[in-house]
Each structure stands twice: as C-alpha cells, then as structure tokens.
Amino acid sequence: xxxxxxxxxxxxxxxxxxxxxxxxxxxxxxxxxxxxxxxxxxxxxxxxxxxxxxxxxxxxxxxxxxxxxxxxxxxxxxxxx
Amino acid sequence: xxxxxxxxxxxxxxxxxxxxxxxxxxxxxxxxxxxxxxxxxxxxxxxxxxxxxxxxxxxxxxxxxxxxxxxxxxxxxxxxxxxxxxxxxxxxxxxxxxxxxxxxxxxxxxxxxxxxxxxxxxxxxxxxxxxxxxxxxxxxxxxxxxxx
Numbered sequence: 001x002x003x004x005x006x007x008x009x010x011x012x013x014x015x016x017x018x019x020x021x022x023x024x025x026x027x028x029x030x031x032x033x034x035x036x037x038x039x040x041x042x043x044x045x046x047x048x049x050x051x052x053x054x055x056x057x058x059x060x061x062x063x064x065x066x067x068x069x070x071x072x073x074x075x076x077x078x079x080x081x
Numbered sequence: 082x083x084x085x086x087x088x089x090x091x092x093x094x095x096x097x098x099x100x101x102x103x104x105x106x107x108x109x110x111x112x113x114x115x116x117x118x119x120x121x122x123x124x125x126x127x128x129x130x131x132x133x134x135x136x137x138x139x140x141x142x143x144x145x146x147x148x149x150x151x152x153x154x155x156x157x158x159x160x161x162x163x164x165x166x167x168x169x170x171x172x173x174x175x176x177x178x179x180x181x182x183x184x185x186x187x188x189x190x191x192x193x194x195x196x197x198x199x200x201x202x203x204x205x206x207x208x209x210x211x212x213x214x215x216x217x218x219x220x221x222x223x224x225x226x227x228x229x
Contacts, residue, residue, distance in 0.1 A: 007131055007203035008215045057136035059199065073133060073201075077218035080161065080202035081115050081173060081193055 001066070003030075005044075006075035009051065012044040027053050027062045030072060045074075052077055082149065082157045084141045086132065088164040093171055100158050100176045107155045109182035111189040113175050119168040126209045130172065132163045133201035144195040148177070151191065151229075152184040159192065161202065194225045 003020045005013050024030040031048070034041045045051065048062060054073045055064055066072055085091075093114050101110045119125045145157045158176040166172060175192045179185035196202075204216040 004133070006133055006201070007205070054133070054136060054201070057133070057139060059140075073136070075133070075201065076203065076215065077223070078198055078201055079204045079216045079218050080200040081197035 001069055002071045003034075004071065004073040006073065008076055009044050009074050013040055024066060027055065027060070027064050027066055027072065030066060031062065050076060082142075082145055083159070084138060084145060085158075085160045086137050086141070087160070087162055090162070090170065091160050091174070093174055096158065096160060096174060097176060100156070100178065104155060104178055107178040107180060109177075109179050109185035111177050111179075111182070111185040113189050113193055115172040115174070117166045117168050117170050117172055120208075124208050124210070125168050125206060127165045127167055127207045128172070129165045129205040129207060130163045131203045131205065132161075136201050137161075137163075140200045141196065144192060144199060147195075148188045148191050152177075152179065152188040153181070154179050154184060154188055157188070157192070159196070161196070161200070163202065165207075191229055194222070194229065197222045198226060 001020055002017060004017045010016050022030055022033055024033055031045050035045050052075055053060060053062060055066055055069050056071050097112050117128045141159050141161065145159055148154065148157060155178040161173040175189055177185045177188045179188065198218065206214045206216060
C-alpha cells in the first residue's frame with residue numbers, strides 16, 4: 001500500500017510518500033512497524049494525539065482496519081479555512 | 082454546488098456576483114472570505130498551504146453535501162487555494178444561497194467550522210527572518226464542531 005505523509009510529518013520523516021508491504025491489520029499495527037524502522041519514524045509517531053490518519057482518503061482512527069487498503073496517510077490536525 | 086481547489090488566485094467580487102446572479106427564489110446570499118493575515122509587525126513573508134490532492138476535493142464535497150441536508154439551501158460555493166500566498170491575499174471563500182438568511186448564515190458558519198478542522202489543508206508560515214512555523218490547530222476550532 002502507499003503510505004503518505006503531510007506537513008511536519010512529511011518533513012520529519014523526510015519523504016512525502018512510500019510504498020509499504022505489510023501484514024499489519026490496523027493503523028496502530030502499521031505505526032508500530034514504522035516506528036521500529038528508524039529514529040526519524042519513531043520521532044514522527046512519538047505522540048499519536050498530535051496526529052491524524054486517513055485510510056483510502058477518509059478520516060478515521062488509529063484502531064481502524066487497513067486490510068485491503070490502498071492508501072494510508074498521516075498528518076497533523078488540519079488547519080484549513 | 083461548486084467546489085474548487087486551485088493554486089491560482091480567484092476574484093472574490095466576480096465569484097460572488099456570479100454566484101448571486103439570476104436567483105429568483107433565494108432571498109439571502111452569504112459570503113465569507115479568508116485572507117492571509119500578517120503577524121501585525123510586517124513579519125510574515127508568505128503563508129504556504131499544503132493539501133492532500135485526491136482527498137481534498139472529496140472532503141469539501143462531503144462537508145458541503147452535509148450542509149445541504151441540514152439547511153434549506155439553494156446552492157453552495159467553496160473555493161480554497163493551496164500554495165504560497167502573501168499577506169492580504171485571499172485564501173478561500175464560501176458562499177451560500179438560501180430562501181432565508183438564517184439558513185444562509187448558519188450554513189456558511191458550519192462550512193467554515195468544518196473546513197477549518199476536517200479538510201486536509203495545513204498552513205506553514207514563512208517569516209521575513211527566514212524562520213518557518215507550521216500553524217497549530219486550535220482547541221477552540223475543534224470545540225467549535227460540537228455545536229453542530
């Protein structure tokens with residue numbers, strides 16, 4: 001699946017998008033896998049209350065399933081308007 | 082219903098005029114425009130707005146569609162820009178048309194509250210000093226959603 005990062009999450013991890021092969025069942029499982037990779041991921045995901053997630057471009061929660069998902073995006077709370 | 086996400090500037094007057102024109106059954110047109118605001122000391126060079134292409138249009142359509150189900154509306158317009166803008170530039174606008182003003186006002190406020198916190202845009206300030214800052218979401222903006 002494609003994993004996307006926006007705003008300071010993108011800057012902290014250092015890339016806007018990557019393809020990830022995973023057996024993770026939920027967003028939280030995926031986050032745990034990413035955090036185990038490298039410090040920059042661990043840092044970016046250190047405070048989940050400061051992050052939001054979208055699965056297939058729909059806002060959802062960290063306990064949401066990602067089975068069969070094509071796209072998961074992580075970003076800070078939105079500041080539109 | 083018209084939802085536009087674009088990098089280029091828009092003409093507020095022309096958009097508002099076009100939106101208001103030719104409606105014989107709508108007694109109220111409400112518009113709101115968001116403008117890039119300087120810190121107050123001339124310290125803001127530009128505001129950069131990042132968005133999530135693919136999700137942005139859908140998220141705005143969902144918010145606008147919900148407004149149409151909650152209030153008696155004839156039409157809704159949302160224009161939201163991304164990219165870099167200078168102080169004084171218009172970032173976005175919403176317009177609502179309704180038979181009566183209460184619906185038009187409330188729907189416009191609802192649209193603004195939701196697109197502040199539920200549309201995938203992120204603002205980054207570039208100061209004249211060269212420093213940058215991602216604008217943090219405010220608790221009051223999140224709390225504003227509970228009134229709907």
